[in-house]
Amino acid sequence: MATPFFSIVTPVYDPAPRDLQATVDSVLAQTFTDWEWIVVDDASPNPEVLAVLRSAAQAEPRIRVRERDSNGHIVRASNDALERATGEWVVLLDHDDLLEATALERVAEAIAGSPGVGYVYTDEDKIGPDGTLTGEFRKPEWSPERLRHQMYLGHLSALRHDLVRRVGGFRAGFDGSQDHDLALRVTELGDPVVHLPEVLYHWRIVPGSTAGDTTAKDYASEAGLRAVRDHLDRVGRAQDRVVMARIAHTYRTIRHLDPRTLVSVVIPTRGAHGLAWGVERCFVLDAVLSLLAHTDHGLLEIVVVYDSDTPDDVLSSLRETCGEALVLVEYARPFNFSEKCNLGYVRASGDVVVFLNDDVEIQSESFLEQLCAPLEEPGVGMTGARLTFSDGTIQHAGHSYYADQFVHTLHGALDEDPGPFGALVVDREVSGLTAACVALRREVIDEVGGFWTFLPSNFNDVDLSYKVRSTGRRLVWLADVHATHFESRTRVSTVHEWEHRAILERWGTPEHDLYLPGV
Known part of the structure; x- marks a missing residue:
């Protein structure tokens, strides 16, 4: 050449x-x-x-x-x-x-x-x-x-x-x-x-x-805001809004979800109770209540995949809370998170399916709208939320895959920390997303085959992330779509060596993460 x-x-x-x-x-x-x-x-x-x-x-x-x-x-x-x-x-x-x-x-x-x-x-x-x-x-x-x-x-x-x-x-x-x-x-x-x-x-x-000073040239931030606004108009997202993010020269998109979209939320559970923030709670019920309180989307279906030993009073409370929006699916086999998610998907009717752990509490307004709307854009295959621990530190800001490791990006950082070069402030592509809270369109799940049931507990979301990326679609982490994750309050997680070996043999890792190589 x-x-x-x-x-x-x-x-x-x-x-x-x-x-x-x-x-x-x-x-x-x-x-x-x-x-x-x-x-x-x-x-x-x-x-x-x-x-x-x-x-x-x-x-x-x-x-x-x-x-x-x-x-x-x-x-x-x-x-x-x-x-x-x-x-x-x-x-x-x-x-x-x-x-x-x-x-x-x-x-x-x-x-x-x-x-x-x-x-x-x-x-x-x-x-x-x-x-x-x-x-x-x-x-x-x-x-x-x-x-x-x-x-x-x-x-x-x-x-x-x-x-x-x-x-x-x-x-x-x-x-x-x-x-x-x-x-x-x-x-x-x-x-x-x-x-x-x-x-x-x-x-x-x-x-x-x-x-030397990220607050310098405020006129530049204003010009950048207009540039992004025009960009949204050009790519067919005229109903979305753009505002300043919390550090200079970064922006936030407030998105519009087509109200005709049926969203199914699949929640695996065994109806566990426990303490969070010093209060006894039924995790799945509180998760559903917080979800309903933080969305205005009308076409909503709640698919709860419950273990056979789930207390009857929990199921009754869910029926009372969700009414006709509730779909109950009994699961009578030994624990397999992947299988429970797949079973919930089979029973779901939504154009978009959200997989959500039962040990979460939704924090941000218009949670489902903001989580699901990016899937309307060509090329976006899966979206995920910002998850924080009960102490306010970061639990999930995307996955990073490198040097045979599969880790939560910036795990344990303070929630108010902007992260390196604003990584915790802006929506961005990531290598993977946690299945504790992800959204996908139905046709994408069909194409990749759902969760890999060979991995009942760990790394099934890593596998799903790799499969979605292998189709050429992007995985997007959303900085302002926020939930608290009371991780491991309903089940003690143990990572086995065979699980790590299985995911490595199936996909491997690059030397450096593709999207945060310096972290």
């Missing part, structure tokens, strides 16, 4: 001349030589800035400088650069950041190895005033749900030029989040997105930069 020709695009406005010179040096040091650098000075007030740029252009003909007479802000300056770019690929570089010497070479190799690719992004870190490198961000594999809620692609981004032209370049009015808006529009076109898992870009920490 012919090697790509890169157009590096950099709008410049009043960086420290020393930092700008370091950026110039990092471009000139590239081991890959088929590039041009289009630099647009946006009327920087410091004359030393233009002196650095003019000197660089005089010494290197591949550097072309456009000098604006007036300040037009970053979108206009960036579009000025795009208009002059001639390469098949556009590479975005800020005016005071640094490229690794092999950055363009490695991106070119990624393009050559991925026919039809439209977007390549790399890992990054931060560089301090003293040159110290910190804050390494090992990014997930292509994660469109996370991109919707956070511009995680960031630096280094390389975009195929014809796609950038097709969407019209950067859009006026999105200064500060112009790259997020562009990334959403380009990736919506459907061309493959490739992650190059190497730190090839160093993001400089300067006063007022979001590299």
